[in-house]
Amino acid sequence: xxxxxxxxxxxxxxxxxxxxxxxxxxxxxxxxxxxxxxxxxxxxxxxxxxxxxxxxxxxxxxxxxxxxxxxxxxxxxxxxxxxxxxxxxxxxxxxxxxxxxxxxxxxxxxxxxxxxxxxxxxxxxxxxxxxxxxxxxxxxxxxxxxxxxxxxxxxxxxxxxxxxxxxxxxxxxxxxxxxxxxxxxxxxxxxxxxxxxxxxxxxxxxxxxxxxxxxxxxxxxxxxxxxxxxxxxxxxxxxxxxxxxxxxxxxxxxxxxxxxxxxxxxxxxxxxxxxxxxxxxxxxxxxxxxxxxxxxxxxxxxxxxxxxxxxxxxxxxxxxxxxxxxxxxxxxx
Numbered sequence: 001x002x003x004x005x006x007x008x009x010x011x012x013x014x015x016x017x018x019x020x021x022x023x024x025x026x027x028x029x030x031x032x033x034x035x036x037x038x039x040x041x042x043x044x045x046x047x048x049x050x051x052x053x054x055x056x057x058x059x060x061x062x063x064x065x066x067x068x069x070x071x072x073x074x075x076x077x078x079x080x081x082x083x084x085x086x087x088x089x090x091x092x093x094x095x096x097x098x099x100x101x102x103x104x105x106x107x108x109x110x111x112x113x114x115x116x117x118x119x120x121x122x123x124x125x126x127x128x129x130x131x132x133x134x135x136x137x138x139x140x141x142x143x144x145x146x147x148x149x150x151x152x153x154x155x156x157x158x159x160x161x162x163x164x165x166x167x168x169x170x171x172x173x174x175x176x177x178x179x180x181x182x183x184x185x186x187x188x189x190x191x192x193x194x195x196x197x198x199x200x201x202x203x204x205x206x207x208x209x210x211x212x213x214x215x216x217x218x219x220x221x222x223x224x225x226x227x228x229x230x231x232x233x234x235x236x237x238x239x240x241x242x243x244x245x246x247x248x249x250x251x252x253x254x255x256x257x258x259x260x261x262x263x264x265x266x267x268x269x270x271x272x273x274x275x276x277x278x279x280x281x282x283x284x285x286x287x288x289x290x291x292x293x294x295x296x297x298x299x300x301x302x303x304x305x306x307x308x309x310x311x312x313x314x315x316x317x318x319x320x321x322x323x324x325x326x327x328x329x330x331x332x333x
Contacts, residue, residue, distance in 0.1 A: 018059075025055045072314065079307035094304035104309070106285060107292040110201055111316075114208070114272060114288065119265040121209045123258060126216020130224055131246060133217070143221065147214035154211070154274035161207045162279050165193040197285045204286060207275050212268065216261045223257035224250060260327070263320050270317050289313050 029051060030036065034044035082090045098104050129146050133139035149157060166176030167190040174180040179190040194200045227250055235249045251258070273290035280286040282295065289309060297306030 021059070022055070026052070029055065075307045075310050075314075078303050079311050081304060083301075083303045090304070094308045098305045098308045098312075101305070103282075103287055103292060103295075107282075107287040107289045107309075108312075110285075110287060111270065111272075111289050113201055114205055114269045115266060117202075117205050118208050118212065118269045119262045121205075122212035122265050123216050123220075123262050125209065125213040126218075126261065127220050127251075127258070129213065129217040130221035131250075134221060134224060143217065146217055149211045150214045152211070154208075154272075155278050157207050157211055158275045158278035161203070161210075162194075165203055165279075167192040194280050194286075195284045200280065200284055200286050204275055204279060207279075208269065208272060212265050216265065219261050220254065220257060223254040227253050256327070260324065263324050267317055267320055270313060270320075289316075 029048050034048040034051075035041075036045050036048075079094055080089060080091060081087045082093070129143075133142045133146070136142065152160070163175065164177045165179075166174070167179050168174050168176070170189045174183060174190060176190075178193060179187075182191065183189075193203055231249055231253070232245060235245050240249070271290055272288055273294065276282055276286055276288050276291045277294070282288070282291045289312060293306050293309035293313065295306075296302045296309060300306075
């Protein structure tokens, strides 16, 4: 069967299945379970109307339970068992082995370094770009160029920057921009940037900042455009200079949006995997939690410690998700 026919069949089955589910479920509800006839017609109609929203919510709830809730509990179960012993319960032994592994602490330390730099830098650069591009005639073109990295996958961005950091032998022309510039400025010999401890983490971090700045710029630009012009005009009348208007008038009014952007990027950072995997694979002291989890699960085939690392990532992400949901609901009220 051709790919076009497969796609058409998939759409037909998907749409037909949805229509069939909602039609049949409503028919069963209205004609079998709670028929609108007889002495209890009014009560049945009320009961059917109370249940009907859940018929529409059920597919989404089922999908969430299947693809989110079940994996969480299964990962928790695996983190408390030993696969090599036939799935025997071992309690917190996997967590103890994980905390005894120096690579885990290296990954945790590097994750916190990413958390310290990426959300702050991405949000700051995004806010700066949003403010400056709104003040120039070709701002929309500039925004498109800054946002363009968001259209590139993390692996694609990693490949691009791996070429930027590339190092060739001294007697060969450098294709890596960084080494070419370094040698032009009087450097002695090319440097393999991704093998230099600590600084290689900074070079990896720059990739994610490059990607996330566009996201921050778009969201913050919309927030800046939503600021009432009256407040800015009043500040100008009072003699405020551009810096005072920006930091004392604009930033406080979009503080909630800045926090949302910050926390969203923080969640991305906690789950970062592709960039490290594609550029260093966690070597040269660049390990992060997601890559550590992958190494344990699929390379060492140690499902217990790998699942324990996954639970650590979830525990770190969960408070931020809850806080984001709480703030969103508070703003809606």
